[in-house]
Amino acid sequence: MSNGNMNLTLKVWRQKNAQTAGKFVSYKAENISPDMSFLEMLDVVNESLTHKGDEPINFDHDCREGICGMCSLYINGHPHGPKRGITTCQLHMRTFHDGETITIEPWRAEAFPIVKDLAVDRSAFDRIQQAGGYVSVNTGGVPDGNAIPIPKVIADEAFNSATCIGCGACVAACKNASAMLFVSAKITQLGLLPQGQPERYRRVQSMVAQMDEEGFGSCTNTGACEAECPKEIKLTNIARMNNDYFSAKLFREEEVHEQNH
Amino acid sequence: MTLDAKIPQGPLAEKWSKHKFDLKLVNPANKRKYDIIIVGTGLAGASAAATLAELGYNVKAFCFQDSPRRAHSIAAQGGINAAKNYQNDGDSVFRLFYDTIKGGDYRAREANVHRLAEVSVNIIDQCVAQGVPFAREYGGLLDNRSFGGSQVSRTFYARGQTGQQLLLGAYSALNRQIHAGKVKVYTRHEMLDVVTIDGHAKGIVTRNMLTGAIDTHAGHAVLLCTGGYSNVFYLSTNAIGSNVTAAWRAHKRGAFFGNPCYTQIHPTCIPVSGDHQSKLTLMSESLRNDGRVWAPKTVEIAEQLRKGTLKADQVKEDDRDYFLERKYPAFGNLVPRDVASRNAKEMVEEGRGVGGSGFAVFLDFADAIKRLGEETVKAKYGNLFDMYIQITDENPYKQPMRIYPAVHYTMGGLWVDYNLSTTIPGLYALGECNFSDHGANRLGASALMQGLSDGYFVIPYTLGDYLAKTGPKKVDTSHPAFEQTKQDVIAHVNKLLALKGTKTVNEYHRDLGHIMWEYCGMARTDEGLRKAKGLIQALKADFWKNAIVTGENEEVNASLERAGRVADFIELGELMIDDALMRKESCGGHFRVESQTPDGEALRDDENFAFVAAWEFKGENQPEELHKEQLTFEAVHLSQRNYA
Ligand SMILES: Cc1cc2nc3c(=O)[nH]c(=O)nc-3n(C[C@H](O)[C@H](O)[C@H](O)COP(=O)(O)OP(=O)(O)OC[C@H]3O[C@@H](n4cnc5c(N)ncnc54)[C@H](O)[C@@H]3O)c2cc1C
Ligand code: SF4
Ligand code: FES
Numbered sequence: 001m002s003n004g005n006m007n008l009t010l011k012v013w014r015q016k017n018a019q020t021a022g023k024f025v026s027y028k029a030e031n032i033s034p035d036m037s038f039l040e041m042l043d044v045v046n047e048s049l050t051h052k053g054d055e056p057i058n059f060d061h062d063c064r065e066g067i068c069g070m071c072s073l074y075i076n077g078h079p080h081g082p083k084r085g086i087t088t089c090q091l092h093m094r095t096f097h098d099g100e101t102i103t104i105e106p107w108r109a110e111a112f113p114i115v116k117d118l119a120v121d122r123s124a125f126d127r128i129q130q131a132g133g134y135v136s137v138n139t140g141g142v143p144d145g146n147a148i149p150i151p152k153v154i155a156d157e158a159f160n161s162a163t164c165i166g167c168g169a170c171v172a173a174c175k176n177a178s179a180m181l182f183v184s185a186k187i188t189q190l191g192l193l194p195q196g197q198p199e200r201y202r203r204v205q206s207m208v209a210q211m212d213e214e215g216f217g218s219c220t221n222t223g224a225c226e227a228e229c230p231k232e233i234k235l236t237n238i239a240r241m242n243n244d245y246f247s248a249k250l251f252r253e254e255e256v257h258e259q260n261h
Numbered sequence: 262m263t264l265d266a267k268i269p270q271g272p273l274a275e276k277w278s279k280h281k282f283d284l285k286l287v288n289p290a291n292k293r294k295y296d297i298i299i300v301g302t303g304l305a306g307a308s309a310a311a312t313l314a315e316l317g318y319n320v321k322a323f324c325f326q327d328s329p330r331r332a333h334s335i336a337a338q339g340g341i342n343a344a345k346n347y348q349n350d351g352d353s354v355f356r357l358f359y360d361t362i363k364g365g366d367y368r369a370r371e372a373n374v375h376r377l378a379e380v381s382v383n384i385i386d387q388c389v390a391q392g393v394p395f396a397r398e399y400g401g402l403l404d405n406r407s408f409g410g411s412q413v414s415r416t417f418y419a420r421g422q423t424g425q426q427l428l429l430g431a432y433s434a435l436n437r438q439i440h441a442g443k444v445k446v447y448t449r450h451e452m453l454d455v456v457t458i459d460g461h462a463k464g465i466v467t468r469n470m471l472t473g474a475i476d477t478h479a480g481h482a483v484l485l486c487t488g489g490y491s492n493v494f495y496l497s498t499n500a501i502g503s504n505v506t507a508a509w510r511a512h513k514r515g516a517f518f519g520n521p522c523y524t525q526i527h528p529t530c531i532p533v534s535g536d537h538q539s540k541l542t543l544m545s546e547s548l549r550n551d552g553r554v555w556a557p558k559t560v561e562i563a564e565q566l567r568k569g570t571l572k573a574d575q576v577k578e579d580d581r582d583y584f585l586e587r588k589y590p591a592f593g594n595l596v597p598r599d600v601a602s603r604n605a606k607e608m609v610e611e612g613r614g615v616g617g618s619g620f621a622v623f624l625d626f627a628d629a630i631k632r633l634g635e636e637t638v639k640a641k642y643g644n645l646f647d648m649y650i651q652i653t654d655e656n657p658y659k660q661p662m663r664i665y666p667a668v669h670y671t672m673g674g675l676w677v678d679y680n681l682s683t684t685i686p687g688l689y690a691l692g693e694c695n696f697s698d699h700g701a702n703r704l705g706a707s708a709l710m711q712g713l714s715d716g717y718f719v720i721p722y723t724l725g726d727y728l729a730k731t732g733p734k735k736v737d738t739s740h741p742a743f744e745q746t747k748q749d750v751i752a753h754v755n756k757l758l759a760l761k762g763t764k765t766v767n768e769y770h771r772d773l774g775h776i777m778w779e780y781c782g783m784a785r786t787d788e789g790l791r792k793a794k795g796l797i798q799a800l801k802a803d804f805w806k807n808a809i810v811t812g813e814n815e816e817v818n819a820s821l822e823r824a825g826r827v828a829d830f831i832e833l834g835e836l837m838i839d840d841a842l843m844r845k846e847s848c849g850g851h852f853r854v855e856s857q858t859p860d861g862e863a864l865r866d867d868e869n870f871a872f873v874a875a876w877e878f879k880g881e882n883q884p885e886e887l888h889k890e891q892l893t894f895e896a897v898h899l900s901q902r903n904y905a
């Protein structure tokens with residue numbers, strides 16, 4: 001653990017709301033302990049802004065444990081900062097060094113309009129899920145949990161895809177602002193499990209259609225999403241999704257069902 | 262007003278089935294004539310919203326995050342209990358019921374807890390059907406682990422991310438109903454008040470957190486599913502946004518507050534590292550299945566460890582005190598949370614604490630790694646270990662983890678009857694927001710169970726009864742009560758915005774947290790609580806004079822949001838202290854130093870305190886009135902705790 005406190009310069013994107021233009025503003029972050037998380041460092045800056053009667057920097061965050069998917073900072077050109085496999089809230093100041101200048105921006109994508117300063121509107125992700133990212137089952141009247149055995153390898157693989165926290169870093173990292181990694185994670189989770197089979201092809205069609213409607217770009221296999229994803233969701237999900245999508249297009253829904261049986 | 266818990270008559274095991282039959286039903290064609298308001302989209306809120314919409318009601322759901330999927334439930338790590346007996350190790354509905362009553366230190370309602378145990382079985386099936394990827398055995402069947410305070414293996418889990426997977430399941434059920442047009446979700450909306458007409462809840466007032474618009478919403482019933490209030494302690498394992506505002510404002514409108522002083526302290530958190538810290542991080546209790554808790558045997562060794570001249574792995578076996586295994590051989594490291602927590606505190610008080618601050622004990626995996634291999638340990642707990650490395654910069658595969666207790670979960674909340682109704686008819690409270698089912702709970706994996714039980718399997722029945730009795734007559738926001746409540750909310754917001762003092766809201770929150778942790782935390786004394794009361798009253802007066810709130814209402818304003826929540830926490834803090842002062846016994850995490858056995862165990866006083874404390878608000882700065890719901894135990898008899 002490194003000792004001693006750090007002094008940093010922050011270049012922060014400030015923007016009142018989606019309608020007004022934004023700009024970078026410089027702030028000094030002084031006496032920063034290496035044990036602070038990145039967000040705690042921003043808290044300290046915000047406390048001093050508040051003392052001066054200035055508006056604190058607005059950013060989204062909640063759990064601060066890397067699981068809610070709410071934090072979303074673009075730090076020195078990387079979503080969630082320079083370290084792999086973690087979210088901004090888990091990034092600690094020991095990653096930086098004394099005297100460094102850190103640039104902090106919001107996610108930039110047409111489908112994610114700016115809310116204020118560093119916070120963006122990611123409701124497009126919710127709408128994609130609403131288009132079909134579920135298994136249609138009502139409460140009650142379901143079979144016993146053990147009546148549907150699932151091989152451990154399949155369950156584990158479904159789980160790996162299910163760990164997506166919906167943060168949007170994949171979109172922010174992609175030069176096309178594609179949401180394919182996010183969408184394919186849900187498609188893969190449900191597509192692997194027996195519970196997800198009946199709606200498998202309809203699901204992929206509706207989710208992809210909604211994704212296009214929201215204005216996300218298309219995937220050109222650059223792989224930036226996988227590299228920046230804090231949950232290390234794999235690109236193979238996208239291949240799986242494409243596969244299901246083409247199957248769904250080639251055959252009519254009923255035929256696809258026939259084939260599966 | 263007399264409290265009526267509305268516990269159904271008849272034998273315990275038949276109460277719920279019989280009650281379901283006796284409840285009035287709303288005819289399917291009439292359901293669409295009812296509008297239901299649900300505040301909160303965590304496990305309790307999302308499951309309730311999805312289920313009620315499936316039945317045909319029109320639902321409006323609110324949350325303050327940008328998406329329902331980010332509710333705090335997402336953070337639960339360890340698991341969810343269910344009496345499936347898949348392990349064939351002797352579990353049953355009755356045993357889960359019995360363990361939970363005992364774990365609640367006989368301060369929970371028998372009828373509620375039995376229902377919870379019955380329904381637990383359905384919860385797992387429901388989640389599996391939604392595609393929740395629970396952990397599985399090689400044979401394809403569901404896997405289980407055991408949790409603190411339990412001698413059977415009944416906890417279902419999804420790696421260390423059970424809450425996330427359960428919430429995503431409920432969120433997907435909710436999404437399906439949004440798609441179908443039966444639920445409308447209002448994200449980034451904060452509920453700031455309840456509207457009552459003729460004593461019944463008929464709507465809410467919200468603030469749109471993007472525009473500042475203060476709006477009213479009408480419905481035939483209002484369900485609060487707004488989570489717990491651990492953040493009254495400032496540092497807790499809860500998300501930063503978790504707060505008590507919705508429950509507290511409802512309390513001020515007439516909903517009684519039950520057992521506010523009952524907080525659960527979790528033994529395995531990453532210790533505090535400095536003043537900058539904004540929250541604490543839990544290391545799942547499941548770690549105690551394989552990790553061994555110890556402190557150095559002597560103060561001298563502890564000192565060397567604190568200074569860093571000695572490393573934990575260099576401490577000889579003989580110099581280690583595996584204090585939980587030594588004192589509680591039957592449960593060992595799996596003793597209930599309060600016991601593990603208090604023992605860690607004792608070590609620290611004896612000068613045997615470790616880590617830079619001295620406020621920690623070790624949780625050691627060396628034996629497990631030797632026995633199972635690093636790969637197996639990694640597969641079981643990998644993500645938790647990674648999180649620990651991130652935060653502390655230490656490697657728990659090489660050195661034991663440092664852990665210390667932290668506030669984690671609140672068992673108090675709005676008082677509700679068996680139907681989950683608060684003392685305001687038409688206003689319901691579900692999940693962590695209510696006080697029910699838990700008593701002075703010291704067990705893990707039961708909060709998730711309760712949230713989903715309330716949302717999927719209880720409220721759909723009990724709410725129907727109220728609606729059928731009150732009828733579908735349209736309620737709308739043109740009634741003067743809506744405008745009146747809205748004006749009250751606007752006045753409160755303006756009062757906060759006018760605060761242009763010298764101290765930030767965050768600083769007040771931290772001060773409040775210090776008072777609460779010091780005097781109303783792991784151990785409480787009559788003297789300390791009296792002192793705390795004065796301190797809080799002074800803090801409150803100072804807040805309304807000297808706080809700084811920046812910005813204006815008509816925009817995104819985190820400063821304003823925070824200020825409203827902290828103001829409510831300060832008031833709640835005072836009530837918690839009153840409640841703790843009144844309860845001159847120890848139970849669960851409420852440890853009154855004056856009430857302990859010769860061995861230092863919590864000593865209950867069943868003669869005088871076998872009741873639920875339900876507090877009634879009597880006006881600003883007036884003492885609250887205590888009502889008692891006497892608890893009767895028919896199926897289990899009260900016995901002194903003993904884990905030795
Ligand atoms: C770190 C951690 C780990 C845990 N692990 C476990 C575990 O392993 N097993 C277990 O059983 N339990 C566990 N718990 C406890 C459990 O997670 C919670 O008790 C449970 O998830 C609470 O669910 P809920 O639906 O009641 O509330 P929450 O999930 O907290 O949801 C609250 C909802 O209310 C909304 N809300 C709140 N106030 C307002 C307002 N004024 N206006 C509008 N919306 C509002 C929020 O937006 C949110 O949607 C854990 C808790 C923590 C902190
Ligand atoms: S795929 Fe990864 S980067 Fe994209 S939303 Fe999910 S967790 Fe975030
Ligand atoms: S704040 Fe929840 S993931 Fe970062």
